[in-house]
Amino acid sequence: MSPALRKIVLPVGTFLSFLLGWQLLSEALDVPVYLLPSPLDIYEGGGKLGPAILSNTLETLKTILLGFVCACAVGIPLGVVVSVNRTISEMIYPLIVFLNAIPIIAIAPILVVIFGTDMTTRLIIVTLTCFFPIMVNTAAGMMDTPKEMLDLARVAGASRMGEILSVRLPSAIPFIFSGLRIGVTVAVVGAVVAEFVNANKGLGFLVTSSTAQFAIPTATACVVILAVISVVLYEAVNWAHRAFFGWSIKTKAGE
Amino acid sequence: MIHATPARAAHSEAEMPSGEPRREPIIELAHAGVIFATSKGDPLVAVEDMSLTIYREEIVSLVGPSGCGKSTVLRMLAGLQQPTSGDIWIGGGKTRRGFSEVAIVFQRPTLLPWLSVMDNVLYPVKVLQRPTKAHRSRAMELLELVGLQDMAERMPHELSGGMQQRASIARSLILDPKILLMDEPFGALDALTREDLQLDLLDIHAETRKTILLVTHSINEAVLLSDRVAVMSARPGRMQDLVEIDVPKPRGAESAARPDFLALSQRIRDDIFGPRTGRKGRRA
Ligand SMILES: Nc1ncnc2c1ncn2[C@@H]1O[C@H](COP(=O)(O)OP(=O)(O)OP(=O)(O)O)[C@@H](O)[C@H]1O
Ligand SMILES: [Mg+2]
Numbered sequence: 001m002s003p004a005l006r007k008i009v010l011p012v013g014t015f016l017s018f019l020l021g022w023q024l025l026s027e028a029l030d031v032p033v034y035l036l037p038s039p040l041d042i043y044e045g046g047g048k049l050g051p052a053i054l055s056n057t058l059e060t061l062k063t064i065l066l067g068f069v070c071a072c073a074v075g076i077p078l079g080v081v082v083s084v085n086r087t088i089s090e091m092i093y094p095l096i097v098f099l100n101a102i103p104i105i106a107i108a109p110i111l112v113v114i115f116g117t118d119m120t121t122r123l124i125i126v127t128l129t130c131f132f133p134i135m136v137n138t139a140a141g142m143m144d145t146p147k148e149m150l151d152l153a154r155v156a157g158a159s160r161m162g163e164i165l166s167v168r169l170p171s172a173i174p175f176i177f178s179g180l181r182i183g184v185t186v187a188v189v190g191a192v193v194a195e196f197v198n199a200n201k202g203l204g205f206l207v208t209s210s211t212a213q214f215a216i217p218t219a220t221a222c223v224v225i226l227a228v229i230s231v232v233l234y235e236a237v238n239w240a241h242r243a244f245f246g247w248s249i250k251t252k253a254g255e
Numbered sequence: 256m257i258h259a260t261p262a263r264a265a266h267s268e269a270e271m272p273s274g275e276p277r278r279e280p281i282i283e284l285a286h287a288g289v290i291f292a293t294s295k296g297d298p299l300v301a302v303e304d305m306s307l308t309i310y311r312e313e314i315v316s317l318v319g320p321s322g323c324g325k326s327t328v329l330r331m332l333a334g335l336q337q338p339t340s341g342d343i344w345i346g347g348g349k350t351r352r353g354f355s356e357v358a359i360v361f362q363r364p365t366l367l368p369w370l371s372v373m374d375n376v377l378y379p380v381k382v383l384q385r386p387t388k389a390h391r392s393r394a395m396e397l398l399e400l401v402g403l404q405d406m407a408e409r410m411p412h413e414l415s416g417g418m419q420q421r422a423s424i425a426r427s428l429i430l431d432p433k434i435l436l437m438d439e440p441f442g443a444l445d446a447l448t449r450e451d452l453q454l455d456l457l458d459i460h461a462e463t464r465k466t467i468l469l470v471t472h473s474i475n476e477a478v479l480l481s482d483r484v485a486v487m488s489a490r491p492g493r494m495q496d497l498v499e500i501d502v503p504k505p506r507g508a509e510s511a512a513r514p515d516f517l518a519l520s521q522r523i524r525d526d527i528f529g530p531r532t533g534r535k536g537r538r539a
Contacts, residue, residue, distance in 0.1 A: 146365075148361055148363060148365040149365060149367060151330075151333075151335050151361070151365075152359075152361070152365050152367075152378075153382065154334070154335060155333045155334065155335065155353070155354070155357065155358070155359050156353045156354050156378065156379040156382040156383075157352060157353025157354070157379075157382055157383060158353075158382045162382055166367075166378075166381070166382065167367065170367070170369045171367075171368075171369075173369070245369070247368050247369050247410050247412065248368070248369070
């Protein structure tokens with residue numbers, strides 16, 4: 001088997017066997033569907049929603065992606081700023097650590113009261129959940145810039161800004177992408193929390209509403225879709241890294 | 256401190272060998288010293304009481320045992336390290352305009368991995384302005400000079416270590432600097448490329464009359480390329496000897512067989528290791 005094929009066949013095989021084992025076990029032990037639905041139950045539960053499942057998935061995806069973009073727009077510049085300016089760093093880092101320390105599930109209902117029940121609130125929740133890893137990794141990457149490259153920029157006469165843009169930021173790319181990979185999966189969690197407390201559509205909303213009606217297989221189907229979204233987005237970030245910043249992967253492997 | 260005017264011009268005039276036409280100083284180190292604070296607490300004296308005047312259009316080599324502070328001297332002149340005592344002065348333009356004034360080739364290639372070889376060579380331009388067509392064709396010429404014309408669009412990680420160093424030499428020349436600081440530029444190269452580039456450097460110098468300060472581990476290279484060789488002693492690094500190289504120019508690979516070449520090499524070797532007959536003398 002070729003290595004590329006192995007990478008697909010092995011995990012898919014494991015996954016299918018897991019599903020099969022689960023199905024057989026829940027039939028053999030006759031597990032009640034409200035306790036633990038079998039894969040087929042889940043499939044049927046999802047099917048019951050019909051086309052609604054698609055529109056709700058798209059709604060959640062919208063929340064995740066917009067929130068993630070906001071988190072990048074906040075996290076990357078913040079990471080740059082705290083890494084290059086000591087005073088600003090000392091001023092705002094504690095505040096940011098504090099913001100990140102707030103349990104998002106606890107503050108989400110309060111945010112709904114403050115900002116209302118529309119998309120804005122959901123975006124705030126998603127941004128708050130996932131900007132931190134993006135920021136911290138960006139800052140770490142900026143500080144990790146090899147000293148020789150900074151020396152080069154200085155002798156070449158680069159301004160402070162030129163140094164940041166021409167050397168520090170590009171050399172932080174691998175770190176920034178580590179942050180984005182973590183951030184995008186956390187954004188999924190943030191979106192679900194947002195929909196738990198404040199939505200009348202979306203997969204998070206479907207999970208709560210189906211559970212309330214004891215439609216456990218339907219709720220589980222939504223959870224499965226969320227997991228798939230998470231994996232797909234993670235791989236999408238990976239793909240973007242390879243496609244647009246291939247040099248930063250090859251140099252790492254080459255060293 | 257870096258002065259805007261020669262701190263010790265009178266002193267440097269006095270140092271000039273008599274009978275030579277008037278030479279114009281461009282770099283001056285006056286009792287310059289660098290002391291590093293170390294993590295252990297006791298300060299490390301990297302360079303001590305270093306005085307050296309380098310004149311326009313001259314090639315000076317800096318030789319000495321590993322760790323004696325050669326790179327530190329170069330970093331001082333590049334503006335990357337402040338002397339903790341003494342003065343340094345660099346002539347030339349009023350404002351330091353990056354690589355067009357003082358360019359440096361580091362001991363390691365230091366190419367930016369996200370830029371193609373061509374863009375790396377153009378980096379010193381891009382820091383100051385938008386590269387023009389003329390800059391691009393100059394970059395291509397320089398890549399040809401160092402034998403990398405086919406690699407212009409490659410990324411640095413696709414190049415061997417020696418090729419990367421050659422690209423960084425091309426980069427140092429892109430803005431036609433008045434002063435070129437080179438920290439063991441040929442150290443990582445194979446013997447053949449090394450010889451080739453040494454002679455290229457002589458050609459470049461003959462053509463452009465740059466002032467070059469070259470750190471090297473090779474006594475042969477120092478004698479072949481230099482007008483003067485500054486020998487530094489081991490820690491604390493200080494000037495031990497300043498050797499005038501009067502081997503006639505133009506020099507080539509065959510110069511190395513001349514008796515005066517060999518005598519000068521031997522003198523530098525003696526400066527570094529102390530005069531000795533065999534290896535036993537090393538401790539003395
Ligand atoms: N940033 C620094 N902090 C502390 N010590 C330093 C620093 N840079 C250099 N040194 C020390 O200063 C001394 C001189 O270093 P330098 O790199 O100038 O030597 P060198 O002559 O270039 O050696 P080599 O030939 O091996 O390149 C060394 O002992 C080194 O450990
Ligand atoms: Mg060195």
